[in-house]
Amino acid sequence: MTGKAHTLLLFGATGDLSRRMLLPSLCALHAEKLVPEDLRIVGTARSEMTDAEFRNFARDALEKFLPAERRGGMADFLNRLSYQQLDVTDPKGFAQLAEKAGPGDDLAIFLSTAPSLFKPTIEGLASAGLAGEGARISLEKPLGSDLASSAAINDAVAIAFPEDRIFRIDHYLGKETVQNLLALRFANIMFEPLWRSQYIDHVQITVAETVGLESRVDFYDDAGALRDMVQNHMLQLVAMVAMEPPGSFSANAVRDEKVKVLRALRPVSAEEIVTGQYRGGASTGKIVPGYDEELGRDSDTETFVALKAHVDNWRWRGVPFYLRTGKRLQKRVTEIIVQFRSVPHSIFPGARMKANRLVIGIQPEENISLSLMAKVPGIDQQGMVLRSVPLDIAMPDAFSGKFKRIAYERLLLDLIEGDQTLFVRRDEVEAQWQWIDAIRETFSKDAITPKTYAAGSWGPSAAIALAERDGVSWHE
Numbered sequence: 001m002t003g004k005a006h007t008l009l010l011f012g013a014t015g016d017l018s019r020r021m022l023l024p025s026l027c028a029l030h031a032e033k034l035v036p037e038d039l040r041i042v043g044t045a046r047s048e049m050t051d052a053e054f055r056n057f058a059r060d061a062l063e064k065f066l067p068a069e070r071r072g073g074m075a076d077f078l079n080r081l082s083y084q085q086l087d088v089t090d091p092k093g094f095a096q097l098a099e100k101a102g103p104g105d106d107l108a109i110f111l112s113t114a115p116s117l118f119k120p121t122i123e124g125l126a127s128a129g130l131a132g133e134g135a136r137i138s139l140e141k142p143l144g145s146d147l148a149s150s151a152a153i154n155d156a157v158a159i160a161f162p163e164d165r166i167f168r169i170d171h172y173l174g175k176e177t178v179q180n181l182l183a184l185r186f187a188n189i190m191f192e193p194l195w196r197s198q199y200i201d202h203v204q205i206t207v208a209e210t211v212g213l214e215s216r217v218d219f220y221d222d223a224g225a226l227r228d229m230v231q232n233h234m235l236q237l238v239a240m241v242a243m244e245p246p247g248s249f250s251a252n253a254v255r256d257e258k259v260k261v262l263r264a265l266r267p268v269s270a271e272e273i274v275t276g277q278y279r280g281g282a283s284t285g286k287i288v289p290g291y292d293e294e295l296g297r298d299s300d301t302e303t304f305v306a307l308k309a310h311v312d313n314w315r316w317r318g319v320p321f322y323l324r325t326g327k328r329l330q331k332r333v334t335e336i337i338v339q340f341r342s343v344p345h346s347i348f349p350g351a352r353m354k355a356n357r358l359v360i361g362i363q364p365e366e367n368i369s370l371s372l373m374a375k376v377p378g379i380d381q382q383g384m385v386l387r388s389v390p391l392d393i394a395m396p397d398a399f400s401g402k403f404k405r406i407a408y409e410r411l412l413l414d415l416i417e418g419d420q421t422l423f424v425r426r427d428e429v430e431a432q433w434q435w436i437d438a439i440r441e442t443f444s445k446d447a448i449t450p451k452t453y454a455a456g457s458w459g460p461s462a463a464i465a466l467a468e469r470d471g472v473s474w475h476e
């Protein structure tokens, strides 16, 4: 991999991701002088637009999606932008794009288009000399809908780009709090000796959303929660919780450890998974329609999944990982709970002992809380009275003056700088799909269909039962 990119080619430049996330992230990086001074950004999409029109489009997006205090030097940022209309299925257009982009060295390419367009785009790039040594390419999800289609995408990209120049996005890895998980685990001595089945009873990961279908009707109905959220974001969180300490914080050292976890995931049985689909209800104070009403027809697509996973290796033997995610749940929260085991023997007769619990809040609250047993002040004639009290670190307080970044800021900067640590390697994506495909086979073999749940709830009651059968309650 060569050095920094000086040209960024943005495919799908007029799309939703570009408007909401990519252009605002790039402008924010520009405002902080984090990108190379001479970086040029060439947007491309199917619609006809002049450079000036694209800049106007970008200005509207920035005014809508980037806070005013982060838009410093916006006029200069807009001057970095130009536009080239392109139908990627027509190879001839790529020559013009190459002219606009300049020489193919030091080039970063970001594909935020439908995966069906990846192959012709890669072929077009290669034929126009835009896939040379200094060119790197970033791919947005969905990277396939199963192992076979994902492998087909990976093969198509590999024709023109070697793995060390492919940057697969999982935007959860760009979140500061997700990276903090690595800091927490590997920059502190105290957790590592306890981070194993001997001391950990179970792990819970919740990614709950309050939104419904939004405008992505067809995509979502084809995907469902398992493929939309578990296959990528949740499995990356599992990998980061469960991985062995890497030898260094370098791209391959980190990814080597993550992939071992993904490969050690045990197939999930029919009893270990519950799916759901929301019906109408009250969500965040509003009455909202059910999934089938939003869709306008009946569907078997799950908008909720809860499952019990196991990582079959020495460290995690017998430690269940309870995962759940869903749309239209009671509140928006992403958190990881590490539930430690109880002390082996209590010397405090009569005291109600509670095992330690570490709660890592990823969003919207960014906090880390460790529950500890402490003595309740007072003279206890009947024996010491104890209570579980939280040791809380609210990240915004600990690091005041720091603002919340868009996950894509980190990822775009790393793409420009050529650092792959926070991008997903081919073997990881494929291990993820392999595990998900097996679950989907179980769905069809055991005729598992989604149970209904009311919008604004925590999902179907069967999901609660799934954990409670093991004496575990979901953290709420």
Ligand code: BG6
Pocket: 209, 228, 229
């Ligand atoms: C996307 C999914 O990958 O992640 C969406 O396709 C989901 O369905 C989104 O809403 C959640 O991301 P975040 O950053 O809001 O948690």
